[in-house]
Amino acid sequence: MSDILNLSRRGFLKGVVTTGALVLSVRVLPSGLLAEEVAYAGTHAEHAPLHPGVYVGIDTDGTVYIVAHRSEMGTGIRTSLPLVLADELDADWKRVKIEQAIGDARYGSQETDGSQSIREFFDAMREAGATARLMLTRAAAQQWNVPESQCRADLHTIVHASSGRKLGYGELTTAAGRLPVPDKKELQFKPPSAWRYVGKGMVSYDLSHLVTGKAVYGMDARMDNMVYASIEHPPVLGGKIKSYDDKAPLQVPGVRQTIPIDTFKPPHEYQALGGIAVIADNTWAAFQGRKKLNVAWENGAHAAFSSDEFKKEMQATARKPGKAVRNEGDVDAGFAKGGKVLEADYYVPLLAHASMEPPVAVADFRDGKLTAWAPTQDPQATQDAVSKALGIAKENVICHVTLLGGAFGRKSMPDYIVEASLLSKKVGRPVKVVWTREDDVKFDYYHAVAAMYMKAAVDDKGMPTAWLQRSVFTPIPSTFDASATYGGDDEMGMGFTDIPFDIPNLRVENGPAVAHVRIGWLRSVANVYHAFAVQSFLDELAHNAGRDPLEYLLALLGRPRVLDLKATKYPNYNADYQKFPIDTARLRKVVEVVAEKSGWGKRKLEKGRALGIAVHRSFVTYVASVVEVEVTPQGEVRVPRVDTALDAGLVVNPEITRAQFEGANVFGASLALMGEITAKNGAIEQSNFNDYPVARITEAPRENNIYIVESTAPPAGVGEPGVPPFAPALCNAIFAATGKRIRELPISKTNLKA
Amino acid sequence: MERRSRSAAGVCIGQVRRACLTLRDYSKVFVRRNRAARGTIGMVSLIEDNMIRLKVNGVERSFNGDSQMPLLWYLRDVLGLTGTKYGCGIALCGACTVHRDGKAIRSCVTRMGALAGSSITTIEHLSAAGLHAVQKAWMEHNVPQCGYCQSGQIMQAVALLNSTPRPTDQQIEEAMAGNICRCGTYNRIREAIKAAAGERA
Numbered sequence: 001m002s003d004i005l006n007l008s009r010r011g012f013l014k015g016v017v018t019t020g021a022l023v024l025s026v027r028v029l030p031s032g033l034l035a036e037e038v039a040y041a042g043t044h045a046e047h048a049p050l051h052p053g054v055y056v057g058i059d060t061d062g063t064v065y066i067v068a069h070r071s072e073m074g075t076g077i078r079t080s081l082p083l084v085l086a087d088e089l090d091a092d093w094k095r096v097k098i099e100q101a102i103g104d105a106r107y108g109s110q111e112t113d114g115s116q117s118i119r120e121f122f123d124a125m126r127e128a129g130a131t132a133r134l135m136l137t138r139a140a141a142q143q144w145n146v147p148e149s150q151c152r153a154d155l156h157t158i159v160h161a162s163s164g165r166k167l168g169y170g171e172l173t174t175a176a177g178r179l180p181v182p183d184k185k186e187l188q189f190k191p192p193s194a195w196r197y198v199g200k201g202m203v204s205y206d207l208s209h210l211v212t213g214k215a216v217y218g219m220d221a222r223m224d225n226m227v228y229a230s231i232e233h234p235p236v237l238g239g240k241i242k243s244y245d246d247k248a249p250l251q252v253p254g255v256r257q258t259i260p261i262d263t264f265k266p267p268h269e270y271q272a273l274g275g276i277a278v279i280a281d282n283t284w285a286a287f288q289g290r291k292k293l294n295v296a297w298e299n300g301a302h303a304a305f306s307s308d309e310f311k312k313e314m315q316a317t318a319r320k321p322g323k324a325v326r327n328e329g330d331v332d333a334g335f336a337k338g339g340k341v342l343e344a345d346y347y348v349p350l351l352a353h354a355s356m357e358p359p360v361a362v363a364d365f366r367d368g369k370l371t372a373w374a375p376t377q378d379p380q381a382t383q384d385a386v387s388k389a390l391g392i393a394k395e396n397v398i399c400h401v402t403l404l405g406g407a408f409g410r411k412s413m414p415d416y417i418v419e420a421s422l423l424s425k426k427v428g429r430p431v432k433v434v435w436t437r438e439d440d441v442k443f444d445y446y447h448a449v450a451a452m453y454m455k456a457a458v459d460d461k462g463m464p465t466a467w468l469q470r471s472v473f474t475p476i477p478s479t480f481d482a483s484a485t486y487g488g489d490d491e492m493g494m495g496f497t498d499i500p501f502d503i504p505n506l507r508v509e510n511g512p513a514v515a516h517v518r519i520g521w522l523r524s525v526a527n528v529y530h531a532f533a534v535q536s537f538l539d540e541l542a543h544n545a546g547r548d549p550l551e552y553l554l555a556l557l558g559r560p561r562v563l564d565l566k567a568t569k570y571p572n573y574n575a576d577y578q579k580f581p582i583d584t585a586r587l588r589k590v591v592e593v594v595a596e597k598s599g600w601g602k603r604k605l606e607k608g609r610a611l612g613i614a615v616h617r618s619f620v621t622y623v624a625s626v627v628e629v630e631v632t633p634q635g636e637v638r639v640p641r642v643d644t645a646l647d648a649g650l651v652v653n654p655e656i657t658r659a660q661f662e663g664a665n666v667f668g669a670s671l672a673l674m675g676e677i678t679a680k681n682g683a684i685e686q687s688n689f690n691d692y693p694v695a696r697i698t699e700a701p702r703e704n705n706i707y708i709v710e711s712t713a714p715p716a717g718v719g720e721p722g723v724p725p726f727a728p729a730l731c732n733a734i735f736a737a738t739g740k741r742i743r744e745l746p747i748s749k750t751n752l753k754a
Numbered sequence: 755m756e757r758r759s760r761s762a763a764g765v766c767i768g769q770v771r772r773a774c775l776t777l778r779d780y781s782k783v784f785v786r787r788n789r790a791a792r793g794t795i796g797m798v799s800l801i802e803d804n805m806i807r808l809k810v811n812g813v814e815r816s817f818n819g820d821s822q823m824p825l826l827w828y829l830r831d832v833l834g835l836t837g838t839k840y841g842c843g844i845a846l847c848g849a850c851t852v853h854r855d856g857k858a859i860r861s862c863v864t865r866m867g868a869l870a871g872s873s874i875t876t877i878e879h880l881s882a883a884g885l886h887a888v889q890k891a892w893m894e895h896n897v898p899q900c901g902y903c904q905s906g907q908i909m910q911a912v913a914l915l916n917s918t919p920r921p922t923d924q925q926i927e928e929a930m931a932g933n934i935c936r937c938g939t940y941n942r943i944r945e946a947i948k949a950a951a952g953e954r955a
């Protein structure tokens with residue numbers, strides 16, 4: 001490290017470090033420091049004397065800087081991954097400072113979705129921690145002139161056991177930093193029995209800032225000289241401006257100008273939607289000005305899209321043969337044999353993410369470079385999208401990641417950052433684009449609308465001998481290829497091609513659907529509708545057979561075995577199937593645990609109440625839920641209790657994991673009870689929480705019990721897998737309570753009045 | 755509460771308050787200006803003065819911008835108090851909850867014009883020294899996930915406990931039903947409120 005860098009670095013540190021632990025950078029604080037004074041100079045970690053890799057650095061005062069390269073949207077990942085590193089380093093958590101990475105390929109993937117951060121980076125964090133520990137140990141051994149094997153790490157110090165000598169990490173870091181970085185093969189990992197933090201967990205690193213209003217979200221980012229923008233988007237996807245009149249907006253005090261934004265050229269990907277931006281001195285003025293815009297739109301082909309007709313089309317498609325994606329035995333022969341046949345259609349509407357913080361971004365274009373501060377799940381995708389939009393190199397896009405006020409998949413799509421970038425270039429100063437809640441609800445990358453058809457032939461015990469299931473949904477690939485109508489292998493692999501039942505003749509099919517709105521990932525993605533169809537249908541079969549749903553479910557799971565899916569294209573959430581197979585023993589286990597904990601078949605329930613069960617593996621985690629429902633004579637549905645058992649392999653942070661599953665049950669309640677987005681003439685009909693309601697404290701499960709099944713399997717996902725079982729378990733409970741079968745979500749569409 | 759602040763009645767109350775306060779301010783400012791100007795000229799100019807004076811977190815502030823501007827944007831964009839959040843803009847989510855004279859209000863629908871003479875408290879100033887009992891309970895119960903809704907949740911919970919120190923479950927639900935948490939932290943919110951109530955009792 002050169003002296004010059006050192007000096008400028010020190011200047012930088014002065015401004016940043018002293019203000020406290022969470023600080024993302026001075027520039028997002030309302031402290032008025034000029035952008036030029038704090039141009040991004042890399043992480044503290046990389047400027048520390050000991051810096052064996054991109055994730056960690058140790059300063060002479062003993063501060064351990066750990067880089068969080070994944071985005072924090074409430075899952076605790078900004079805490080849990082650094083915790084793994086800190087444990088392996090044997091660092092004192094109190095002396096750890098976490099810094100948020102900008103988008104940079106050197107960190108590996110930063111795409112914070114798919115519930116994969118721990119799964120994909122557990123080993124990398126351990127290696128980084130073990131590497132730094134070994135270098136510190138080596139430095140101490142050299143200093144004491146003793147064999148390395150006689151020295152060991154003990155909470156931020158290296159000790160020489162026999163002599164009792166000790167040196168702190170800060171004292172060793174300079175010497176350690178001069179040593180060559182050891183080879184992976186030399187590393188020794190702690191045995192699980194020595195883990196300080198892993199498996200025990202730690203509260204969010206940001207906790208105190210989250211309860212005091214100090215936490216900095218995208219909504220809170222500001223830059224000097226910044227102006228605010230609110231954008232009137234074309235009401236129909238792909239629509240263009242015919243003409244517009246901005247006289248009235250320009251009269252609004254605080255409004256500076258209006259700027260048209262070109263409509264994207266298909267496929268839309270992460271491009272700006274287009275429309276007219278109103279630029280103003282504050283958010284309110286921008287909103288007000290925008291209300292006064294007068295725009296005539298040219299709507300285009302998607303204006304023919306209306307949800308009612310579209311639903312009929314999809315359901316018709318689901319009744320026609322589709323593309324087979326998994327085949328076992330001979331389904332047609334199975335059905336030809338005769339016997340009782342059951343069939344059912346299920347439907348799940350479009351859904352919006354509605355994270356509490358709507359899309360928002362600050363961007364500053366100057367000297368051919370774009371600096372963004374934004375709540376994004378994927379800063380590298382942001383670099384790509386912005387570089388394309390502005391025609392600058394990816395390296396010239398510096399994307400800082402703020403805290404995310406919820407995301408649920410929405411903020412994997414950085415279109416709103418592209419908007420801010422385009423506008424900053426045009427305005428010549430930093431621009432903050434703020435989406436209203438109405439924008440968020442009307443212009444989302446929606447969760448697909450889906451129609452499923454299920455058909456089974458059953459034997460005299462009611463067990464299926466042939467099983468056909470077909471799924472039709474507006475596919476996510478349509479976001480990247482305008483002509484795509486079939487689902488990707490990953491979407492089909494989310495609870496459909498991977499159904500784990502022991503059925504001799506089975507076929508899984510996918511039918512086409514044209515997307516007329518932007519489609520994207522939403523918490524647990526295709527698992528939402530697939531689990532709803534499969535787990536509801538299973539309950540139908542159980543009742544048909546006159547058998548207890550729990551007993552039937554276990555019978556259908558069959559003998560404990562690892563599913564052989566070699567003949568099927570099954571991405572397994574991009575995880576190695578050897579390491580993360582579908583193991584029906586683990587499915588059985590979570591079912592058994594949740595049955596016992598919920599008092600299935602044993603607990604006395606109040607009148608009007610009943611239990612329903614569902615089990616589902618997603619993001620390589622096994623989850624079973626039992627929902628207790630209360631249906632009032634007026635047909636109101638309440639959820640007094642939910643019990644959820646999960647096997648996510650090794651759980652790094654149990655407390656935060658429990659919170660994720662509690663939240664997933666609430667998220668499940670929202671989509672099951674009340675979530676629905678519809679379109680008429682191509683435009684979305686809902687606008688805010690009045691017509692797109694989400695669960696409030698009064699509607700969320702009253703008791704929310706989470707059980708973590710001890711497991712030695714490698715760590716799996718925890719952010720999403722809690723969601724899929726909730727809706728079917730609730731609907732199965734409603735059937736048990738009322739005899740009414742819900743085949744369409746949300747439940748509010750069905751009249752449950754006695 | 756949210757309904758009141760949206761209704762005409764809410765505006766009326768504000769205007770009445772403002773009128774009262776204008777009188778009080780008037781006398782104060784009058785004295786000050788009078789020292790310089792002497793006589794009635796100062797008085798005339800004062801009557802036309804549409805400065806809105808209020809207290810925010812204990813600090814006297816005056817505002818002469820658009821009186822229709824909601825308090826939320828004044829706090830966030832003008833004062834830089836970004837702890838108070840935008841979530842819906844129409845009193846449906848509670849993310850923007852602050853206290854006016856100790857009571858919870860939705861700052862997204864409370865116009866600056868209705869606030870003359872009010873004392874506003876935001877999350878940043880909830881407790882001058884250290885953490886408020888509710889914030890402590892929030893930490894002990896690990897309530898926040900993304901945290902975005904939590905300023906509003908906490909301000910709402912504090913207002914509840916100020917008026918109802920030992921709330922029943924039903925009272926908790928009624929008071930908190932206007933505050934959405936999309937991350938789904940409701941069970942912990944309920945427990946934390948109960949713990950804070952116990953602490954204060």
Ligand code: FES
Nearest residue numbers: 841842845848862
């Ligand atoms: S932002 Fe004020 S209630 Fe939602």
Ligand code: FES
Nearest residue numbers: 900901903935937
């Ligand atoms: S903690 Fe995320 S919205 Fe409440």
